[in-house]
Amino acid sequence: MADSYDVIVLGSGPGGYVSAIRCAQLGLKTAIVERELLGGICLNWGCIPTKALLRSAEIFHYMQHAKDYGLAAKEIEADLDAVVKRSRGVAAQLNKGVTGLMKKNKITVHMGSGKLVAAGKVEVKGEKGTEELTAKHVIVATGARARDLPGNPADGDRIWTYRHAMTPKEMPSKLLVIGSGAIGIEFASFYNDMGVDVTVVEMMDRIVPVEDKDVSAFLEKALTKQGMTIKTGAKVEVTGKTAKSVKAKITDKAGKAEETEFSHAIVAIGIVPNTEEIGLEKLGITADRGFIQIDDYGRTNVKGVWAIGDCTPGPWLAHKASHEGVTAAESIAKELGNKDVHPHAMDRRNIPGCTYCHPQIASVGMTELKAKEAGYEVKTGTFPFIGNGKAIALGEAEGFTKTVFDAKTGELLGAHMIGAEVTEMIQGYVVGKTLETTEAELMNTIFPHPTISESMHESVLAAYGRALHI
DSSP states (O other): OOEEEEEEEEOOSTTHHHHHHHHHHTTOOEEEEESSOTTHHHHHHSHHHHHHHHHHHHHHHHHHTGGGGTOOOOSOOOOHHHHHHHHHHHHHHHHHHHHHHHHHTTOEEEEEEEEEEETTEEEEEETTEEEEEEEEEEEEOOOEEEOOBTTBOOOSSSEEOHHHHHSOSSOOSEEEEEOOSHHHHHHHHHHHHTTOEEEEEESSSSSSTTSOHHHHHHHHHHHHHTTOEEEESOEEEEEEEOSSOEEEEEEOTTSOEEEEEESEEEEOSOEEESOTTSSHHHHTOOEETTEEOOOTTSBOSSTTEEEOGGGSSSOOOHHHHHHHHHHHHHHHHHHTTOTTOOOOOOOGGGOOEEEOSSSEEEEEEOOHHHHHHTTOOEEEEEEEGGGOHHHHHHTOOOOEEEEEEETTTOBEEEEEEEETTHHHHHHHHHHHHHTTOBHHHHHTSOOOSSOTTHHHHHHHHHHTTOOSOO
16 A cells, blocks of 8 residues: 655755655655655755865965964865865765754655656655655655766766766866856866866856856956956867866857867756656646746646756755745645645745855845846945955955845845855845845944944945945
8 A cells, every 4th residue: 555645755955855844844744755865966965065175175275375364384285085075074964964854853754766657646666666655745856967068978087067076086187167157166166276277168258147247257357366267258169088188179259269188177057957757747747948837836737746946947046945845835734724824935036146166156136237127227336345344354355245226215126245254144135135125224224343244234335325434
């Protein structure tokens, strides 16, 4: 007889396991199906272990610049194996944590590959052979994987995806990074800080193209100053591989082509949703290029089937997946008769983005250009970190905070930051946008001194001609 549940979640990434926990909290009998590791890509191969790598690179960078702080450090060297071992240890610790959360919340875990075979029926092929599970509702949270370079799939030796780049067999000597989104730039920053000769190629006219133009320009100057080679508006074609190198033809924006040899290449040109062979077609679930189409609560076009996270339209971020997971769980509970839950639709305008390169990037809402294209008359304010006492004291005076307001109403439309610790500070603006703040509330907010967060206050003041420290 098939095991029966209120909710089955396919996938245990930051969307899947969080939605399962919320379902369990709401009294729903819940199961998770996972084919690899609890915690999914983010916890095991993405967000968390990459931050461990970047932290090691950051410490290495500070050690190399010890004299800037009146200190001396001699014979500094990086042990790649030890750096990777630490990163994998962090991932393993958190994997155990998710395992514990499943037990704590009495969520049944079925290890194996899950497939929708009929309405409310999931087939799992795994460690127990083939199991058939039934549920009133199913949440698809199968995530995504790295997109391969056409004609030259990643081999783990010379051409890497993020997974290979996290557990390298050797330190690259000359690295090509194809793509300058968050993943590409983070790995470029890591390997550059570790002393590797890094070249980044981006087909768009600027790096980190989803960010505000001012942020893109600042980051390119900062990375170039650090020794990185940046090529924008360029095309790249891998023309050959040997046992020790990758050859690539890079064509610049003027049409000039040059063939260069690299020791390794990282491909970071987007993702592909893990939605093949999970039963979408059989149930008639609508998808666009593999991404499952949903409403703002996670519903698909098929009753009882929900989807969240990277297998749905972007932005493809762990925190977006987790939020979607909670929304879907509460919506399911409401449909099953719980009158005490009140799910809120996802508001994509308030999803922050963070890139953990050096310097860090963080943003929420519309860029200045997007706001103007949307028809807003805007007021913008920018405050440089060189005017912030804490940033100067930290030796991190490169960066700025920029805010974008609706000139007519004072509504905060967007905030964009680059520099030290901005990935921690952006949440202030996210809370502000969620509370539908205007410039008045932000101006009247008291910011602690000395903190880099004071640059947030100053940028708001600057938008209205009232900046105090510049």
